[in-house]
Structure formats: C-alpha cells, structure tokens
Amino acid sequence: MRAIRRFTVRTVLPPELASLSELVLNLRWSWHPETLDLFAEVDPATWERVGQDPVAMLGAVEAGRLRELAADRRFLRRLADAADDLREYMTAPRWYQTISDAPKGIAYFSPEYGIASALPQYSGGLGILAGDHLKAASDLGVPILAVGLLYRHGYFTQSLSPEGWQLEHYPSLDPGGLPLSLLKGEDGEPVRVTIGLPEQRALHAQVWVAQVGRVPLLLLDSDVSENDVAARDVTDRLYGGGTDHRLMQELLLGVGGVRAIRAYCEVSGHAAPEVFHTNEGHAGFLGLERIRELTEARLSFDEALEAVRAGTVFTTHTPVPAGIDRFPAEMIGRQFGGDNAWPTVPVDRILALGAEDEPGKFNMAAMGMRLAQRVNGVSELHGAVSREMFQGLWPGFDIDEIPIGSITNGVHAPTWVGREIMELAGRELPTLVERAQGWESVNKISDADVWSIRGRLRKRLVEAARLRLRQSWINRGASPPELNWIDDALDPDVLTIGFARRVPSYKRLTLMLADADRLRSLLLDPDKPIQIVIAGKAHPADEGGKKLIQQIVKFADSEDVRHRIIFLPDYDMALGQLLVQGCDVWLNNPLRPLEACGTSGMKAALNGGLNLSIRDGWWDEWYDGTNGWSIPTADGVTDPDRRDELEATALYDLIEHEVADRFYDRTDGLPRRWLEMVRHTLTTLGPKVLAGRMLRDYVVDLYAPAARSARVLSSDTYEQAKSFASWKLRVGRAWPGVRVEHVEASGLGDTPELGASLELKATIALGELEPGDVRVQAAYGRVGLHDDLVTPTYSDLAVEADGDDGRAVFSGVVPLDRTGSFGYTVRVVPNHPLVASASELGLIAVPEEPAGMTNGTLR
Numbered sequence: 001m002r003a004i005r006r007f008t009v010r011t012v013l014p015p016e017l018a019s020l021s022e023l024v025l026n027l028r029w030s031w032h033p034e035t036l037d038l039f040a041e042v043d044p045a046t047w048e049r050v051g052q053d054p055v056a057m058l059g060a061v062e063a064g065r066l067r068e069l070a071a072d073r074r075f076l077r078r079l080a081d082a083a084d085d086l087r088e089y090m091t092a093p094r095w096y097q098t099i100s101d102a103p104k105g106i107a108y109f110s111p112e113y114g115i116a117s118a119l120p121q122y123s124g125g126l127g128i129l130a131g132d133h134l135k136a137a138s139d140l141g142v143p144i145l146a147v148g149l150l151y152r153h154g155y156f157t158q159s160l161s162p163e164g165w166q167l168e169h170y171p172s173l174d175p176g177g178l179p180l181s182l183l184k185g186e187d188g189e190p191v192r193v194t195i196g197l198p199e200q201r202a203l204h205a206q207v208w209v210a211q212v213g214r215v216p217l218l219l220l221d222s223d224v225s226e227n228d229v230a231a232r233d234v235t236d237r238l239y240g241g242g243t244d245h246r247l248m249q250e251l252l253l254g255v256g257g258v259r260a261i262r263a264y265c266e267v268s269g270h271a272a273p274e275v276f277h278t279n280e281g282h283a284g285f286l287g288l289e290r291i292r293e294l295t296e297a298r299l300s301f302d303e304a305l306e307a308v309r310a311g312t313v314f315t316t317h318t319p320v321p322a323g324i325d326r327f328p329a330e331m332i333g334r335q336f337g338g339d340n341a342w343p344t345v346p347v348d349r350i351l352a353l354g355a356e357d358e359p360g361k362f363n364m365a366a367m368g369m370r371l372a373q374r375v376n377g378v379s380e381l382h383g384a385v386s387r388e389m390f391q392g393l394w395p396g397f398d399i400d401e402i403p404i405g406s407i408t409n410g411v412h413a414p415t416w417v418g419r420e421i422m423e424l425a426g427r428e429l430p431t432l433v434e435r436a437q438g439w440e441s442v443n444k445i446s447d448a449d450v451w452s453i454r455g456r457l458r459k460r461l462v463e464a465a466r467l468r469l470r471q472s473w474i475n476r477g478a479s480p481p482e483l484n485w486i487d488d489a490l491d492p493d494v495l496t497i498g499f500a501r502r503v504p505s506y507k508r509l510t511l512m513l514a515d516a517d518r519l520r521s522l523l524l525d526p527d528k529p530i531q532i533v534i535a536g537k538a539h540p541a542d543e544g545g546k547k548l549i550q551q552i553v554k555f556a557d558s559e560d561v562r563h564r565i566i567f568l569p570d571y572d573m574a575l576g577q578l579l580v581q582g583c584d585v586w587l588n589n590p591l592r593p594l595e596a597c598g599t600s601g602m603k604a605a606l607n608g609g610l611n612l613s614i615r616d617g618w619w620d621e622w623y624d625g626t627n628g629w630s631i632p633t634a635d636g637v638t639d640p641d642r643r644d645e646l647e648a649t650a651l652y653d654l655i656e657h658e659v660a661d662r663f664y665d666r667t668d669g670l671p672r673r674w675l676e677m678v679r680h681t682l683t684t685l686g687p688k689v690l691a692g693r694m695l696r697d698y699v700v701d702l703y704a705p706a707a708r709s710a711r712v713l714s715s716d717t718y719e720q721a722k723s724f725a726s727w728k729l730r731v732g733r734a735w736p737g738v739r740v741e742h743v744e745a746s747g748l749g750d751t752p753e754l755g756a757s758l759e760l761k762a763t764i765a766l767g768e769l770e771p772g773d774v775r776v777q778a779a780y781g782r783v784g785l786h787d788d789l790v791t792p793t794y795s796d797l798a799v800e801a802d803g804d805d806g807r808a809v810f811s812g813v814v815p816l817d818r819t820g821s822f823g824y825t826v827r828v829v830p831n832h833p834l835v836a837s838a839s840e841l842g843l844i845a846v847p848e849e850p851a852g853m854t855n856g857t858l859r
C-alpha cells in the first residue's frame with residue numbers, strides 16, 4: 001500500500017539541546033567542518049547511516065541518546081561553543097560593512113541552488129554557482145536575500161541499467177525533513193503568494209526559508225491545498241514538463257519571488273532590496289512585477305521601466321542561441337492580457353520587451369537585457385561571445401561597445417577544499433581561502449607534505465569509488481561473488497584523471513573514446529599508467545546524452561580496463577567534492593567556445609589538482625603556460641568528426657608525453673616538477689578562482705553602481721525617473737533628424753608623423769534636439785582591411801557653435817598616437833548623466849560617407 005501523504009515528525013529536543021536545532025537549521029554547517037564534527041558526535045553510527053544529513057539524523061536518533069547528551073557536560077560545552085560561534089558569524093561586521101554607500105539589500109533570483117547534497121535543488125553548474133554565490137555573500141557580509149523554488153522531487157537521482165542506460169528516480173522530498181522553516185505572517189499563519197492566471201484561475205504558493213549562513217533563501221512551493229491539481233504540480237521538479245509548466249514556474253519565481261520578498265521584509269524587518277540580480281533569464285518576470293508595483297503607485301510604464309532598469313542586474317549564462325529560454329508570444333499575451341491583464345501594465349509593452357528576430361517568439365534573454373541596465377557574462381571569453389550573440393539588440397554599434405561585460409565565476413573554497421588541505425597549513429589556510437592575499441605561504445609547505453596530502457586525498461577517492469562502484473554493480477544486477485575484482489579497481493598510486501559534468505553534447509563526454517585503442521594503451525601502460533574516474537547526468541529528455549553515457553559505461557565495463565576507468569553514477573555535490581579533491585588532473589574538453597565558464601576545474605585547482613583543458617571559459621583567461629595544460633583546439637575545422645579527431649589526438653599526446661611523464665618523474669620518491677606546478681597553481685590561481693573574489697567584483701562593479709542609479713531615479717518621489725523617461729522618449733522620437741553632415745580635418749600635412757595631431761570639426765544636424773542631448777565623439781585608431789576601425793578610441797568633441805537652424809558645430813583634437821594605418825570618424829550618441837553606456841539607447845549617427853580622410857599611413 002502507498003501512503004497518500006508523507007511527512008516528517010521532528011524530534012522534540014530536551015531544552016538543554018535547543019541550540020542544536022538552531023545549528024541544524026542554518027546551512028552554514030555545509031561549509032563548517034567543526035559543526036559537522038559536533039553533529040557526528042550526537043550519534044556517530046546514525047550520522048553515517050543517514051549520509052551525514054543533520055536533519056535526518058535528528059529525526060532518527062533515539063530519545064534515550066538525546067537524554068544522555070542533555071546530561072553530558074562536555075558535549076553541552078561544545079554545543080554552547082558552536083552556537084556562540086554561529087551567532088558571532090551571523091552578526092560580526094565583515095568586508096561589506098567596511099564599504100560605504102553600499103546597497104542596503106540585494107535580491108538574488110535563480111531557478112536552482114546547490115547548497116548541500118541534503119537539499120537537492122540543483123542540476124548543474126548554474127545552481128552550484130548560485131549556492132556558492134550565497135555562501136560567499138554570507139562570509140563577506142553582503143546583504144543578499146535570495147529567491148528560488150522548492151521542487152518537491154528536486155532533480156533526479158541517477159543509476160544505471162545492466163546495459164549501462166541512465167535510469168532516473170525522483171525522490172519525494174518532504175520540506176519537514178529538510179533544513180527549512182515555513183514563512184509565517186504576523187498573524188502566525190503561513191504566508192501565501194498568489195498569482196492570477198487566465199480563465200479565473202490562480203496559482204498559490206507558500207514560502208520556505210532556508211538560512212544559508214547570513215543569507216535567507218526564500219523557496220516558493222505550490223504544493224498547497226488552495227491550488228487545483230495542475231497548480232500544485234508547478235513546483236514538482238526542476239526542468240521537467242513542457243512549455244506551459246515552465247512558464248508557470250518562471251512566473252512563480254519572478255512575479256511570486258518579488259511578492260515573497262515583500263512579505264519576508266515585512267515580517268522580518270529586513271531592508272527592502274535596492275538591487276535585483278537575475279541569475280539567467282528564467283527569473284526575468286521579476287522586472288514586470290516591479291513595474292507593476294510602480295505603475296500602481298502612479299508612475300507611467302516608461303517611468304517605471306527606467307526606475308526598474310537602473311536597479312537590475314542580469315547575468316547571462318549560455319553562449320548557445322539554442323540554449324536561450326523562449327516562449328510563444330501568444331502564451332505571454334494570454335497570461336498578461338485579456339481578463340488577467342494588470343490594469344496599469346499594457347500587454348503590448350510586455351510583449352515588446354521580449355521581442356526578437358523571429359516574430360511570435362518571446363525571448364527571456366532579450367527581456368532580461370531590456371529590463372536590466374547592467375548585464376554580464378560569466379568569463380571574459382563568454383562576455384565577448386555574448387556581445388556578438390546579442391549585438392542585434394544594439395544595431396549600429398561595434399561589438400566592443402555592446403553593453404555586456406563579464407565577471408568570471410568563482411567557487412566557494414570552504415565548500416570544495418578538502419579538509420586535509422585546510423589542515424595542511426595549520427591555522428593559515430582556512431582564513432587564506434577567503435582572501436586574495438597570502439597565498440604565497442603555500443610555498444612554506446614542504447614538497448613531502450604536499451605530496452603526502454595529495455596521496456591521502458587520492459586514496460580516499462579510490463576507497464570511496466570502490467564502494468560506489470560495488471553498489472552500482474549490485475544495482476545493475478550483479479551478485480557480490482562476481483565483484484571481487486572491485487577490491488583492486490583503481491590504484492591509490494596511479495595518476496588519476498577526473499571528468500565529471502553534465503552531459504550536453506558540447507561537453508563531449510566521449511571524446512576520450514575517439515581512439516579506444518590509444519586510450520586503452522594509456523590506461524594499461526606498464527610504467528606510466530593512468531586511471532580515469534567519470535561521472536555525469538544527462539538531462540532526462542536527452543536521449544543523445546544517455547547514449548554517450550552508455551558508450552562510456554560499456555567501455556568501462558570491458559574486463560581488460562575496468563580496473564582503470566570507472567563511471568560513478570549520480571554526480572552530485574558529495575561526489576563532486578570527492579572527485580575534485582582526489583583527482584590529480586581535471587579534464588575538460590568542451591567544444592570551444594560553448595562552455596560559458598566552467599567551475600569544476602577551479603575546485604580541482606584549489607585542492608592542488610592540475611587542469612588539462614581546452615582553452616574555453618575561465619581556462620582561456622587564466623591558463624598561463626605552467627599552471628596546467630591546454631589542449632589545442634581545432635577551432636577553424638568545420639567537419640565536427642575531424643575536429644574531434646584532431647583534438648582527441650592532441651589530448652592523448654599531452655597525456656602520454658607531458659602529464660604522465662611529469663607525474664612519474666621522481667627524485668627521492670617525489671615528483672618535484674609536478675609539485676612545482678601544483679604550487680604554482682595554488683599560489684596564482686588560488687586567489688582568482690574564489691567565490692569571494694567574484695562577490696567583491698559583483699558588489700563593486702555592478703551592485704553598488706546599480707544601487708546608486710536606482711537611488712537617483714527614485715529620489716524626490718521618482719522625479720528623476722520621470723525626467724529620464726521623458727528625455728528618452730524625446731530623444732528616441734527626434735533621433736531620425738540627427739545626422740553627421742560634414743567633417744573637416746586640419747593639421748595633418750602631407751606626411752603625417754607620430755606625435756602630431758589632427759583638428760576635427762564636425763557639423764551635426766540636431767533636428768529637435770539640443771547640443772546637450774548628444775555626445776559627439778571622434779573615434780580613431782588602427783584601421784583594418786576594409787577601412788573598419790579596430791577597437792577605436794573615443795574622445796568627446798566640444799560644442800563650438802550652436803546655430804539657430806538646428807545645426808551645431810563640434811570640434812576637438814585627435815592625437816596621432818600610433819604608427820601604421822590610422823583612421824578616424826565621428827559619431828553621435830545620446831548624452832545623459834544617467835545612461836550607463838554610450839550604446840544603452842541603441843541610437844547612433846555616423847557619417848553617411850566615410851569622413852574626410854579615413855585612412856592615412858603614419859611613419
């Protein structure tokens with residue numbers, strides 16, 4: 001018989017142990033080993049049995065044991081210390097409290113969060129990044145208030161069929177069995193968030209609060225009795241269901257998320273966020289909800305749009321057009337129009353925000369960029385790829401001026417760095433991992449110590465991998481006597497390569513199989529063998545990905561290599577930690593440039609692992625020739641099979657001639673040259689790959705400027721928003737009348753020389769505009785083959801004369817500051833103190849014919 005409903009009955013703790021539940025309910029334990037030690041001490045056997053999940057342990061521990069602990073003075077002292085430490089952590093001033101004028105609150109929206117294995121609300125990098133973002137924010141005291149959804153079945157857990165086919169299981173999660181508390185209003189009743197749907201339906205949700213250190217994470221949950229069956233299932237699983245289901249989830253996340261924040265701030269007294277950050281397009285509807293709030297407070301749509309844009313940050317994560325989140329426009333029209341329309345927000349304005357090249361489509365990334373004044377990609381290369389991909393939204397502007405910047409991702413060291421490494425430097429490293437300075441102290445640790453820690457981490461991986469491998473074979477139907485070989489699977493002294501990631505085709509899980517015989521001989525090399533540990537989940541709807549997994553599993557099943565290459569099912573945070581800590585080499589071979597950033601290699605680097613990777617994402621930026629290896633890419637080769645073959649061959653060559661050589665080259669039993677690379681990796685990459693560095697970048701480059709803009713626009717009851725919006729409308733209408741009529745250059749002579757300068761005078765037709773509404777700029781620098789200016793420099797020209805005829809003359813001086821081909825032109829862009837970039841309005845005027853002289857050669 002199946003239960004119709006399940007729930008978890010929580011233990012009633014003796015009063016002496018009350019602070020234990022405080023510790024359990026704050027997820028800081030997921031990156032605080034001392035707290036985990038304390039939990040283990042409650043009941044060591046139960047702790048291991050429940051997979052080190054503190055909530056599960058409190059549910060499972062015998063009442064007698066709790067009574068015993070309540071009388072154990074030593075335990076109570078430790079408990080009091082831990083509770084004090086947490087309170088201190090929650091309130092002490094941190095880095096953020098030292099910067100002035102910072103936003104009082106930042107709302108962070110993401111469809112998934114990877115905080116701990118015990119809260120399986122993530123599928124891959126996007127969620128893990130969001131989790132690391134919150135943890136680093138907590139450590140630095142950044143006042144983030146995060147929003148997501150609570151998926152009743154989370155993401156699937158993975159096992160294998162006897163044939164090596166991925167099987168998916170959706171565990172039923174009971175919020176009562178998770179480290180969450182229900183958000184209640186002042187009346188003591190659970191808070192309800194409600195969103196109107198077409199045809200008089202409604203979607204209701206309750207709100208769970210997960211406390212991630214100092215950061216509250218609000219998770220909306222539609223499994224409530226007021227909902228009809230379809231509405232209850234909205235938050236059933238992560239990335240499951242069709243388009244309709246996805247729209248419901250995104251409405252709940254974006255619109256519902258803002259409402260949850262308002263309710264939370266009201267009951268908790270938390271400061272209202274000044275900045276809203278949307279991690280990928282899925283939460284983009286939050287901007288519409290904020291426009292609704294402001295229009296109901298009597299701003300016009302355009303005024304509200306400006307006020308909202310100023311305080312919104314949008315981070316894009318996909319470099320593939322096919323990966324962008326889109327809906328049929330009519331679906332959006334139905335949701336936000338007809339009898340479900342918001343009276344103050346016209347549906348056609350909403351549709352225009354998501355418009356893209358293909359008519360009838362509503363593009364969440366396009367809306368994200370129109371609703372956010374500040375947009376970024378997640379590595380330098382990804383920023384460049386995004387500028388190209390979204391160039392069409394800013395017609396007329398060069399790629400370099402597309403207003404999409406980048407902040408390279410980072411990882412949260414206390415979550416990912418092995419305890420042995422933390423302890424290696426005694427007291428030094430635990431504080432080090434949070435800081436950008438002091439990493440040179442790694443050099444004080446002896447080679448022998450570094451090598452012995454690496455050996456311990458590798459051994460731990462080998463032992464845990466054997467247990468997991470055995471379990472996987474048993475699940476696949478093998479009987480224990482057939483599995484004796486597993487006792488010797490993997491070798492704690494062999495060079496260990498890790499490959500773990502989701503399995504979309506661009507990540508090329510099976511590239512290593514391109515020449516199976518070559519791989520086999522690397523694995524079985526008598527002197528310099530390698531071993532490979534692989535993990536990864538394919539999206540449930542991705543048959544192609546499942547085929548790739550099957551190919552790898554079949555190869556790893558072969559009797560001759562099965563002790564040297566293994567696939568471990570169910571890649572999650574716990575397995576990820578084991579792998580990034582235990583592997584000597586972290587392999588990544590995506591199809592460049594499709595990996596936006598990639599973060600698992602950063603985790604490996606922090607543990608003294610070396611990266612062996614295609615130069616994509618973060619590795620393109622920070623590979624320096626000696627901190628790992630770059631697999632040459634065959635970027636220009638268009639035949640995909642040929643490209644795979646070339647890159648695979650390069651990979652085998654690197655492993656054989658560089659990686660394995662170095663690993664097995666020993667002096668006094670130590671691989672000195674290898675350890676040199678490990679040290680170099682830790683000292684140079686260590687400080688860069690930290691989530692703390694990433695957070696500081698977000699605060700300084702995006703959150704603080706966004707808050708400043710938002711404050712200006714909202715001051716004097718939105719007076720500035722009103723005038724900025726009306727200025728934009730006026731400039732937009734008048735722009736067709738703006739022309740560069742004439743450009744004159746003087747001072748050049750016959751043979752231009754370096755150091756000379758050029759005087760420019762430009763006559764500009766302004767139509768209805770004033771000279772102050774525009775910026776007239778000289779653009780100059782190197783010219784390419786087709787007279788195109790290559791990454792030009794811009795300098796403003798000043799108004800020289802303002803005629804009555806709608807024309808004005810602007811002038812200025814251009815230095816001839818480089819030899820070789822040199823060119824210049826003039827352009828006009830809108831000018832207002834509140835625009836964040838020249839391209840923001842997408843308006844530009846350039847000479848119809850190339851200006852006076854476009855190209856001279858300097859000597």
Ligand SMILES: *Cc1c(COP(=O)(O)O)cnc(C)c1O
Binds near residue numbers: 125501571572577599
């Ligand atoms: C770090 C991590 C990821 C993301 O890694 P990529 O290198 O971006 O693929 C995905 N899943 C888990 C479990 C992780 O720990």
